[in-house]
Amino acid sequence: MQMGRLVRPLAHSMTAVLMLSAAASLATAQSHDDHPGRVASQPHKPTPQENELVQTVRAATEKFKDVTNVAGPGPDYALTFGCVSGGDFGAMGLHYLKGSILHDGEIDKNDPEIILFEPTRNGGIKITGADYIVFVGEWEQKHKGEGPPSIDGQLFHLFDAPNRFGLDPFYTLHVWAWKDNPNGTFTNWNPDVSCDAFNAK
Numbered sequence: 212m213q214m215g216r217l218v219r220p221l222a223h224s225m226t227a228v229l230m231l232s233a234a235a236s237l238a239t240a241q242s243h244d245d246h247p248g249r250v251a252s253q254p255h256k257p258t259p260q261e262n263e264l265v266q267t268v269r270a271a272t273e274k275f276k277d278v279t280n281v282a283g284p285g286p287d288y289a290l291t292f293g294c295v296s297g298g299d300f301g302a303m304g305l306h307y308l309k310g311s312i313l314h315d316g317e318i319d320k321n322d323p324e325i326i327l328f329e330p331t332r333n334g335g336i337k338i339t340g341a342d343y344i345v346f347v348g349e350w351e352q353k354h355k356g357e358g359p360p361s362i363d364g365q366l367f368h369l370f371d372a373p374n375r376f377g378l379d380p381f382y383t384l385h386v387w388a389w390k391d392n393p394n395g396t397f398t399n400w401n402p403d404v405s406c407d408a409f410n411a412k
Contacts, residue, residue, distance in 0.1 A: 261396045264320070264363045268341045268388035271321045276389070279335040283307045284326050292376060294330060294406035301394075301402035303385065304329045304339055305409070316349035320362045329390065330409040339390040339404060343367070347380040360384075365397050 275284045283290055288307040295303040305328040312324055323341035331337050343362065347369070350360055360367045360382050367382035374380075385399050392401040 260363060260365075264365060264386060265388045265396060267320050267363075268323065268386045271323060272326055272338060272341055272388065275326055275338050278328070278338065279331075281305075281330070281334070281336050283328075283336070287311065288326060291325075294409035296406040297400040300400040302329075302404040302406050303327065303342075303399060303401070304404045304406065305336060306342060313344070314346070314349060316345060316353040318343055318345055318360050318362060323386075327385070327387075329404050330406065332408045334408075334410065337389075339401070340385060340387040342386070343384045345382050346378075347382060350382060368399055 278284050281290075283305075284307050288309050291306050291308040294305050297303070307326045307328065309322075309324055309326075312319075312322065320343070324344045325342035326338065327340045327342055328336040329339050343360075345360055345367075354360070359369065362384060365384060367384045370376070370378070370381050370383060372378070372380045383399070384397060385401075387396050387398075387401055390401065390403065392398055392403065394400070394402060
């Protein structure tokens with residue numbers, strides 16, 4: 212697997228997290244390492260609920276649809292982790308992080324923490340979706356006893372520590388609102404996304 216350089220200030224800014232008090236959170240949150248096999252010759256058919264959340268994400272990220280410069284969506288967003296690839300499982304692509312809302316311990320479906328892009332062959336980028344992220348410790352502090360976060364019934368995935376990003380445990384939900392994922396709208400890895408065109412500078 213390949214991964215771009217981790218932005219050290221992000222990793223070092225993470226505060227210590229509270230321990231999960233029960234295994235229930237681990238059991239109910241989906242694991243990021245569960246790489247489902249590729250769905251062969253079966254196009255993904257979104258459910259009505261998926262369509263609703265996809266439309267919400269599209270409305271929230273519509274202003275970034277024409278962003279093609281690798282500099283990204285603007286000064287509030289910074290490219291983090293380079294281009295994240297999962298080898299045979301596909302990729303997550305480029306994560307442009309809105310750091311100002313990273314540590315609030317909340318999830319706002321109209322304001323995702325990360326806008327996802329895919330590098331293009333001409334050296335540009337193209338939007339693919341959004342990624343919501345909240346640190347386990349910060350979520351537990353504000354939502355004691357509620358279990359893992361969800362949006363419109365879609366359960367977040369748990370990235371435990373240690374993880375490939377060097378971060379404290381966190382919950383995340385990818386929404387492939389602008390590029391279909393044959394393995395599912397909320398699956399972490401998209402086999403139709405590639406980091407091949409990414410040129411780290």
